[in-house]
Amino acid sequence: MSTALLTDRYELTMLQAALADGTADRRCVFEVFTRRLPHGRRYGVVAGTGRFLEALETFRFGTTELDWLAAEGVVDDRTLAYLADYRFTGSIVGYAEGEVFFPSSPVLVVEGTFAEAVLLETLALSILNFDSAIASAASRMTSAAVDRPCLEMGSRRAHEQAAVAAARAAVVGGFVGTSNLEAGRRYGLPTIGTAAHAFTLLHDDEEAAFAAQVASLGAGTTLLVDTYDVHRGVERALAAAGTGLGAVRLDSGDLGGLAAEVRHQLDEAGARETKIVVTSDLDEYAIAALAVAPVDVYGVGTSLVTGSGAPTCGMVYKLVAREGADGELAPVAKASRDKTSVGGRKGAARRLDAEGRAVAEVLVEGRDVLVRAWPDAEEADDAGDLPDASGGSAGSASAGSGGRLRPLHVPLVADGVVDPAWVGAGGVEAAARRHRASRDELPRGARRLSADEAAVPTVKLELGA
Numbered sequence: 001m002s003t004a005l006l007t008d009r010y011e012l013t014m015l016q017a018a019l020a021d022g023t024a025d026r027r028c029v030f031e032v033f034t035r036r037l038p039h040g041r042r043y044g045v046v047a048g049t050g051r052f053l054e055a056l057e058t059f060r061f062g063t064t065e066l067d068w069l070a071a072e073g074v075v076d077d078r079t080l081a082y083l084a085d086y087r088f089t090g091s092i093v094g095y096a097e098g099e100v101f102f103p104s105s106p107v108l109v110v111e112g113t114f115a116e117a118v119l120l121e122t123l124a125l126s127i128l129n130f131d132s133a134i135a136s137a138a139s140r141m142t143s144a145a146v147d148r149p150c151l152e153m154g155s156r157r158a159h160e161q162a163a164v165a166a167a168r169a170a171v172v173g174g175f176v177g178t179s180n181l182e183a184g185r186r187y188g189l190p191t192i193g194t195a196a197h198a199f200t201l202l203h204d205d206e207e208a209a210f211a212a213q214v215a216s217l218g219a220g221t222t223l224l225v226d227t228y229d230v231h232r233g234v235e236r237a238l239a240a241a242g243t244g245l246g247a248v249r250l251d252s253g254d255l256g257g258l259a260a261e262v263r264h265q266l267d268e269a270g271a272r273e274t275k276i277v278v279t280s281d282l283d284e285y286a287i288a289a290l291a292v293a294p295v296d297v298y299g300v301g302t303s304l305v306t307g308s309g310a311p312t313c314g315m316v317y318k319l320v321a322r323e324g325a326d327g328e329l330a331p332v333a334k335a336s337r338d339k340t341s342v343g344g345r346k347g348a349a350r351r352l353d354a355e356g357r358a359v360a361e362v363l364v365e366g367r368d369v370l371v372r373a374w375p376d377a378e379e380a381d382d383a384g385d386l387p388d389a390s391g392g393s394a395g396s397a398s399a400g401s402g403g404r405l406r407p408l409h410v411p412l413v414a415d416g417v418v419d420p421a422w423v424g425a426g427g428v429e430a431a432a433r434r435h436r437a438s439r440d441e442l443p444r445g446a447r448r449l450s451a452d453e454a455a456v457p458t459v460k461l462e463l464g465a
Helices: 009-021 049-057 063-072 077-084 114-118 121-145 160-172 181-187 197-202 206-217 230-244 255-268 284-289 377-382 424-440
Strands: 027-034 091-095 108-113 150-152 222-224 247-250 275-278 297-300 315-323 329-331 346-352 358-365 404-407 409-414 458-462
Touching: 009 077, 009 114, 027 114, 027 121, 049 121, 049 409, 049 424, 063 077, 108 114, 108 121, 121 150, 121 160, 121 284, 121 297, 121 315, 121 424, 150 160, 160 181, 160 424, 181 424, 197 206, 197 222, 206 222, 206 230, 222 230, 230 247, 230 255, 247 255, 255 275
Parallel strands: 150 297, 222 247, 247 275, 275 297, 358 458
Antiparallel strands: 027 108, 027 315, 091 108, 091 409, 315 329, 346 358, 346 404
């Protein structure tokens, strides 16, 4: 299905005007970045890159789309003719999906003609803003959970297609499974789920419900024990499945207190391997509060799929360079109050100290050498491929000196061709690995849930052309 109309009208009307005055073919560079993180957040997580690249491949104006645009009078015949043959033939680099980001981080850089690149604004922002918000929330939750797994189960609290995107983004941010079957099919994600209270209420009593579930799904299933009385529910669950019961789920009440009581009850009965799963409107703060409780698994829904208070990342898509009369790229920048941008194409790197901890986000103008494949930071470090920072001076003393610069931009699209490494199930797996490695680089204290400034400063480094 075409993604071409998942856009705003003004992109097509700008194209029409540019075609008319001869500027449509000017080579341009657009950057996606955010001016600030959501209030109190210390870092964000790039997600949705793979989904954007998948959508780019179907960004085509077919007969259905063109006929509708013509009937609505959106653009003139010349523009319709251009759109009929539209293909993005430029290049795109960006942060690897799963990478953490900070204010002004150029997470995506699109280069092509104005006509080609301007049409991608809404597509890129709608995907990256939503997915990055979910992945950022997921990262906070998995940080709070430490080594205990988190499961995504928020489909019933989101638009049906947003639910699929949210499940994918949650796995990028560290979740290990989802209840959403379409997300599982489309992206190869592990799917989870057994029974709701409705299944228990369907039966004449709890014993019958548990017996039926165990008969169908085996003793390793998870039984929901809080439909009536929790402690009686645990007794009935063990009677149905024995001490080999996989897990019990608690979905209401004082989860911490109940978990401690249920753990004692299970252990006394000899079911020491039976896990305790907790659900019920959890967020990162509730997960952190349960850190000392004997909980094995967290299931998160509403808070996750709504970004846990930050449903967007505020990313923008801005023109930072365009071809001048001399054929060279010239920096351009917006100077509006409180909505400024920094002109010029920029490379990006992260400065790491001797312990491998991030100390600064470094923007470098005109450094194409910083655009390179970076599939796995640990392997690159082991191979000695992380470049030493040398020459020049940082734009701020807070950038520090010495250490290493780890390049952040990776090639995503070359001459209009999408690199398949970033899409599909493989792209999600790579993004989850990248997030784990990137988050581990953050300075100590960066993963605290308390409100604070960005974990590292963003600075400009002059290294020469």
